Amino acid sequence: MDRVFGRTATWRVALIVLIPFGIGFFLSNYYRSMNAVLSPRLMFDLQLSATDLGLLTSIYFFTTAVCQLPLGLLMDRYGPRRVQASLMALATLGLLIFAVGRNLPVLILGRAIMGIGAAGALMTSFQAVMLWFPVQRWPLLNGLVLSAGGLGALTATLPTELVLQVIDWRHLMFGTALASLAGCAILFGVAPERSSEGTAEKPSGQIRGVVQVYSDRLFLRISPLYATTVGGNLAFQGLWAGPWLKDVAHFSTTQVARSLLVVTVLQTVGYVVVGWLAGILGKRGVGLAQIIGTGTLLFIISQCGLLLATGQARWVVLLGMGLFSNINLLSYPLLAQNLPAGLMGRANTALNFFVFLGAFLLQYAVGAIIGMFDPVATSSYPAIAYQTAFALILFLQAASWVWFLVPAKASSLCAIH
Numbered sequence: 001m002d003r004v005f006g007r008t009a010t011w012r013v014a015l016i017v018l019i020p021f022g023i024g025f026f027l028s029n030y031y032r033s034m035n036a037v038l039s040p041r042l043m044f045d046l047q048l049s050a051t052d053l054g055l056l057t058s059i060y061f062f063t064t065a066v067c068q069l070p071l072g073l074l075m076d077r078y079g080p081r082r083v084q085a086s087l088m089a090l091a092t093l094g095l096l097i098f099a100v101g102r103n104l105p106v107l108i109l110g111r112a113i114m115g116i117g118a119a120g121a122l123m124t125s126f127q128a129v130m131l132w133f134p135v136q137r138w139p140l141l142n143g144l145v146l147s148a149g150g151l152g153a154l155t156a157t158l159p160t161e162l163v164l165q166v167i168d169w170r171h172l173m174f175g176t177a178l179a180s181l182a183g184c185a186i187l188f189g190v191a192p193e194r195s196s197e198g199t200a201e202k203p204s205g206q207i208r209g210v211v212q213v214y215s216d217r218l219f220l221r222i223s224p225l226y227a228t229t230v231g232g233n234l235a236f237q238g239l240w241a242g243p244w245l246k247d248v249a250h251f252s253t254t255q256v257a258r259s260l261l262v263v264t265v266l267q268t269v270g271y272v273v274v275g276w277l278a279g280i281l282g283k284r285g286v287g288l289a290q291i292i293g294t295g296t297l298l299f300i301i302s303q304c305g306l307l308l309a310t311g312q313a314r315w316v317v318l319l320g321m322g323l324f325s326n327i328n329l330l331s332y333p334l335l336a337q338n339l340p341a342g343l344m345g346r347a348n349t350a351l352n353f354f355v356f357l358g359a360f361l362l363q364y365a366v367g368a369i370i371g372m373f374d375p376v377a378t379s380s381y382p383a384i385a386y387q388t389a390f391a392l393i394l395f396l397q398a399a400s401w402v403w404f405l406v407p408a409k410a411s412s413l414c415a416i417h
Helices: 011-033 037-047 050-066 070-079 080-100 104-117 121-132 135-155 160-163 169-190 203-214 216-248 254-285 290-307 314-324 328-338 341-371 381-408
Strands: none
Touching: 011 080, 011 121, 011 135, 011 169, 011 216, 037 104, 037 160, 037 169, 037 216, 037 254, 050 070, 050 104, 050 216, 050 341, 070 080, 070 121, 070 203, 070 341, 080 104, 080 121, 080 160, 080 169, 121 135, 121 341, 135 160, 135 254, 135 328, 160 203, 160 254, 203 216, 203 341, 216 254, 216 290, 216 328, 216 341, 216 381, 254 290, 254 314, 254 328, 290 314, 290 328, 290 381, 328 341, 341 381
């Protein structure tokens, strides 16, 4: 079947592809982001330190990262539908373990399984778009999928805080597990089946494809930038934004939830806007690499407010996060245009490996650095602790931006659309 939008790939196909995969990405973003609101309750109920909380939350990113290489091989061999449905069933198990956990090791186990179960949500969605629709539609349709994920992160903010005023966090986890199981059934029962061009490849050919991706010059320039900026944003928004707003900006738990809600609304709208804008600018000769480089610089500048001790630049930080943090998601279509179609699963998951590895390392490092300082009150830390931790992230982001920019100029990377 040809990938021609409006002829064989009808709006009906668009709906039965985008909605089931969008549900999966919605739920994976909810799993990822919920601890920013749950953190005060987890720290109080289980007597967790900042280091404990950082490890508990970041283990999700670690297991997601280590799954990316086998995930790419499975996606290219079996297609996105079967892979993602199986992973969502596994995520349900992780949610149930987390819900019944009474100590840190059990909660870590549950969170780790959740990370494995969510490992393919975005990549299988991107692969489904690439398999069913023409290349000029990829940025916009990927943006629609990402907006579904934004809604998941949005639900993890104020709506979750309101729910937690009625039920405890364990009952919330049971409800989330039920939703995950339902999403698995919808995906398996509704989404159409279609495998990529790499289905018939032998294992040796699949491994050569992995080597080709990891040795690609464009990939080597994009991946550090993606890991430090998107990974850093996941680390901050998924956990440390809450404690920072509480301890430095002196927000209440409700104010924290509302602030994260505003950021997530901006990001959700931004996913679609970025995809639409990339298409418009592409017609005018502006390459994806140029958009990525400019947007990333604006993002890094906006996050410098994290270095202030008073939190007075909090809205600059939060608005910058909402408006510019999703620019680097254009790295996926940029990389897909640079590699054979049969490698799309491995290319996407290779890039995803770096972002989740970056999120794991940065989220845990922030907790470890903050934990080096003496608490000023129960579960609260001084501003200098956050300043020190966030200074490390900003330094790594700036260095990776320079690494991306210099070779891009030398190799005419900006000419790639």
